[in-house]
Amino acid sequence: MRYAKGHKESTRERIVQAASRRFRQDGAEGVGVAALMAEAGLTHGGFYSHFDSKEALLRAAVEDSMTQTLDELTRLAKRYGDDVTALARGYLHHQHRDHPESGCAAAALAPELARHAPDTRAVFTVRLQALFKLIEARLPPTLPAAQRRERSMAIFAALMGSLQLARAVDDAALSERILQGGIHAATILALK
Amino acid sequence: MRYAKGHKESTRERIVQAASRRFRQDGAEGVGVAALMAEAGLTHGGFYSHFDSKEALLRAAVEDSMTQTLDELTRLAKRYGDDVTALARGYLHHQHRDHPESGCAAAALAPELARHAPDTRAVFTVRLQALFKLIEARLPPTLPAAQRRERSMAIFAALMGSLQLARAVDDAALSERILQGGIHAATILALK
């Protein structure tokens, strides 16, 4: 091999990370292969020696960004009270709302992913279930086990939905209230 | 005037309704002007005598589809108990999950709308607030007025998020549990 071993691997990683950001920012259909490669400091030509298709890159990017989201949420929770309210406060923060490119992949891409290849959705599903578990672990142990799981799903759905609405709305004050409403709701859903 | 009066208006309406469906099905970037016009039984050429741009059509389509969603939810609620649980059951039904093209525009387009023109987001915002009011009117009057509004936002966010996740996931059983979790959560959030 002529290039240092691991060179191609690290280049691939750079492409995935660039894609991971841009897909969240502009949507999977909102950015082309050429722009993605340029963001990684390359030209578009070499793309297909790294990935079979744009869809394959999306799959890798979903895996990367969902893992990032998982790590970030874990970090956030640990930093503050390590309960659902802490998670909600971190998730529904202005900074998260204003920076989708480094934020939750589910919030940025969920409706689009529903229209993508089964492989891509499968990757998403696995990571999403890890997110559910993250919340579930912070629900009161008094809740029946069967309910804990469904409750964690609903809490995440509420957080994700609130973030999306806060981003879509054209009214700063309303956006703020949506975030607050989401935090309160998550707290309520984490009780009883 | 050479064509029957109202002819152009009804054609425009046909285009909006075709767009209203296709945008929800394939996303705003997932379908082109030519396909939209074809769906309305026309060719692409005449498009710009009806709309200034594709964005203008999106704005009209968002207004149309959000209004449809509002009407449908009102109808659904009235049909069954006329409470939040009835709304949730209707919203998180399999039929809704499996037919985004005739379903909630917010669930189909929210993340994408965040990236669109202020005018488009303003139209969305107005209709979204009507959706909030629809839920708010079905919350127990014992709740403090200030909380009612935020609560209604969170309930809708939870419904919308649950629907999106149920659509994105590649696991039928999980999809089902997400829908159930959303219904239960909405019911809990409508109490106390």
Place this chain on the structure above:
DNA sequence: CATCTAATATGATGATCGTCATTTCATTGC
């Protein structure tokens, strides 16, 4: 230092994108 080859760049493919100028056609008023 020269050679070899993997990694990237160049450049082109046909398709589709949004947009628009121009032409054709349908319908109504005379």
Place this chain on the structure above:
DNA sequence: GCAATGAAATGACGATCATCATATTAGATG
């Protein structure tokens, strides 16, 4: 039935899309 006119069709614009064949170049190996 003819002329006037508004609506829709034709066809093209340059840009960008995903994809790929070919050329170049970087850098470790001998």
